Amino acid sequence: MVNLASVIRPGDGVLWGQACAEPQTLVAALVEQRMDVDCFIGSSYSGIVKPGALRLSSYCATGTNRGLADAGALEILPVPYSQLGPLIRERRIRCDVLLLQVSPPNARGEHSLGLAADYLVPALDICRALVAEVNAQVPWTYTERLLTRSDFDLVVETNRAPAVPPLRAPGELELAIARNALPFIPDGAVLEFGIGALPDAVCALLGRHEGLRVHSGTVGDGVVELAERKIVSRIDAAMLIGSRKLFDYARENERVRLRSSEYTHDAEVLARQPRFVAINSAVEVDFTGQVNGELAGASYVGAVGGALDFVRAANRSPGGVALTLLPAARVVEKLCGPVSVPRSEAGVIVTEKGAADLRGCGLRERRQRMRSISGKS
Numbered sequence: 505m506v507n508l509a510s511v512i513r514p515g516d517g518v519l520w521g522q523a524c525a526e527p528q529t530l531v532a533a534l535v536e537q538r539m540d541v542d543c544f545i546g547s548s549y550s551g552i553v554k555p556g557a558l559r560l561s562s563y564c565a566t567g568t569n570r571g572l573a574d575a576g577a578l579e580i581l582p583v584p585y586s587q588l589g590p591l592i593r594e595r596r597i598r599c600d601v602l603l604l605q606v607s608p609p610n611a612r613g614e615h616s617l618g619l620a621a622d623y624l625v626p627a628l629d630i631c632r633a634l635v636a637e638v639n640a641q642v643p644w645t646y647t648e649r650l651l652t653r654s655d656f657d658l659v660v661e662t663n664r665a666p667a668v669p670p671l672r673a674p675g676e677l678e679l680a681i682a683r684n685a686l687p688f689i690p691d692g693a694v695l696e697f698g699i700g701a702l703p704d705a706v707c708a709l710l711g712r713h714e715g716l717r718v719h720s721g722t723v724g725d726g727v728v729e730l731a732e733r734k735i736v737s738r739i740d741a742a743m744l745i746g747s748r749k750l751f752d753y754a755r756e757n758e759r760v761r762l763r764s765s766e767y768t769h770d771a772e773v774l775a776r777q778p779r780f781v782a783i784n785s786a787v788e789v790d791f792t793g794q795v796n797g798e799l800a801g802a803s804y805v806g807a808v809g810g811a812l813d814f815v816r817a818a819n820r821s822p823g824g825v826a827l828t829l830l831p832a833a834r835v836v837e838k839l840c841g842p843v844s845v846p847r848s849e850a851g852v853i854v855t856e857k858g859a860a861d862l863r864g865c866g867l868r869e870r871r872q873r874m875r876s877i878s879g880k881s
């Protein structure tokens with residue numbers, strides 16, 4: 505077991521890679537050694553961190569974070585994803601020590617960030633110490649930052665499968681919703697995908713499109729076939745969340761670029777994307793177009809995340825559109841949780857019963873259109 509006490513001091517702020525980029529061996533060591541630290545974590549699928557083990561904060565309760573939030577062990581920072589990089593640089597999110605999962609080196613001795621660049625890039629610029637888990641199962645990818653052995657204050661070498669979310673093929677409900685979204689996606693679009701089965705369902709139906717690109721916070725397995733068939737020509741994303749199929753496609757592939765969230769979610773960068781189509785899901789949407797992407801019942805399950813950044817970009821993009829996809833049963837008269845995306849940014853809401861284009865609509869017309877896709881009389 506790696507001795508983290510050689511680089512971590514009592515009271516330090518510790519940050520590590522999220523989702524498939526989580527350095528599981530290092531996180532397990534941090535938990536076992538029960539260090540006196542403040543940790544900022546992203547989405548997690550490993551389940552390594554348990555309530556009471558560490559002082560924790562996060563921008564989300566995705567994956568196994570939900571259990572931490574339900575137990576009162578996770579402080580939620582409800583901010584758009586675009587703010588995370590600046591907050592890290594300003595040290596409002598502390599990162600004295602950064603724990604990274606990286607790929608084995610290439611022939612030039614360069615390690616890539618592997619499966620995520622997102623807010624790790626700004627963290628690299630301000631951390632005091634860098635601890636690396638060199639994982640033989642992580643692909644070498646074209647990431648915004650490359651590292652050499654001399655950059656690491658401490659190194660552990662592992663060979664373990666990245667932590668991945670439960671994956672399932674889109675079902676009939678997801679495909680029905682995706683079919684209703686398809687008419688709003690033009691040839692030549694630049695696509696953003698949220699997390700989950702609904703974005704993969706949309707990907708499954710894009711086989712007749714042409715000239716697509718991806719500019720997104722995350723990408724999943726659904727884009728692989730489109731990219732292999734050259735329907736998608738390039739992928740710019742902050743991180744990869746998927747299976748070995750996705751990781752193998754991204755390995756040493758110049759058409760897949762993993763970028764800092766300061767690039768992928770930046771308003772000026774997004775403003776340059778023509779026909780930008782944001783495709784996101786939600787916990788619930790009300791009859792006026794307000795979106796709750798955070799709270800389900802009494803549980804914090806999601807995040808403000810990148811949806812607000814991408815919705816705003818799509819609304820300002822010539823030929824662009826913001827699509828919010830969800831089952832009709834989750835269209836409600838009144839939200840049970842917070843407003844993650846305000847009705848002032850409402851685009852097109854899509855369910856298996858149809859699509860409600862709310863752009864330019866007054867409140868009365870919005871309610872009529874939303875009711876028609878909700879199945880509610």
